[in-house]
Amino acid sequence: MSIAVAHSDSEEGRSALLHAAGEAALMKTDLVVLHLVDGPDPAPGHPELERIHAHIRTALADGGAPKVEWTVRTTSEGGDLAGALVDLLTETGAELLVMGSRKRSPVGKFLLGSTVQRVVLDAPVPVLVVKAHYR
Numbered sequence: 001m002s003i004a005v006a007h008s009d010s011e012e013g014r015s016a017l018l019h020a021a022g023e024a025a026l027m028k029t030d031l032v033v034l035h036l037v038d039g040p041d042p043a044p045g046h047p048e049l050e051r052i053h054a055h056i057r058t059a060l061a062d063g064g065a066p067k068v069e070w071t072v073r074t075t076s077e078g079g080d081l082a083g084a085l086v087d088l089l090t091e092t093g094a095e096l097l098v099m100g101s102r103k104r105s106p107v108g109k110f111l112l113g114s115t116v117q118r119v120v121l122d123a124p125v126p127v128l129v130v131k132a133h134y135r
Contacts, residue, residue, distance in 0.1 A: 004032045004094035006085055006119070007072075009055060011132040012100030017056065018063040019130045020098035025066035032092045033070055036077040036084055049074065082118035090124055098128045 005020035007013045017033065024031040035052050042049040052072060060070075073092060077084045089097055101116045120127045 001027070002030045002032050002092065002094045003027065004034055004089050004092055004097045004125075006097065006099035007033045007035045007052075007056065008100075010100070012102050014059050014063065014100075015130050015132045016098050016100035017059055018065050019128070021060055021063075021065035021068050021070075023096065023098060023128070024068040024070075029068075031068050031070040032094055033072045034085060034088045034092070034097075035072055035074045036081060036088075037074050039076060041074055041076050082115045082122065085115075085119055086122045086124075094125060096126050096128060097123055098130060100132060101129050102132060 003020050003024040005016050007017055020031055033056055037048065042052075049072070052074070056070070056072065059065075073088055075084055075088050085099075097119070099116060099119065116129055120129070
């Protein structure tokens with residue numbers, strides 16, 4: 001059993017990461033950080049992967065998150081952010097997905113669609129959506 005979190009370099013991604021770490025500690029399980037990259041999936045030791053790891057370590061420490069074991073899984077979004085996230089979630093076997101969301105206007109939702117909405121509808125596990133500024 002594990003908790004998955006959709007991570008990005010944003011305030012929403014940071015909030016989701018901190019909340020997911022709290023959930024993982026509460027459930028006494030590990031955390032799987034799902035990070036979508038723009039371009040090819042970085043191989044182990046690649047500078048981009050090292051940057052992602054450093055960002056996660058810093059966000060967890062600075063946010064006062066409880067100590068949990070965590071791993072990072074990356075994949076290229078290939079233009080379909082929601083589909084790539086659901087595929088990665090399925091591969092991990094996690095039992096819960098935590099993701100951040102930001103406020104959008106009704107027109108923005110209509111014109112752009114909603115990645116969060118699509119993930120909520122397509123995910124094979126429960127999805128917990130959190131707003132930015134979790135603490």
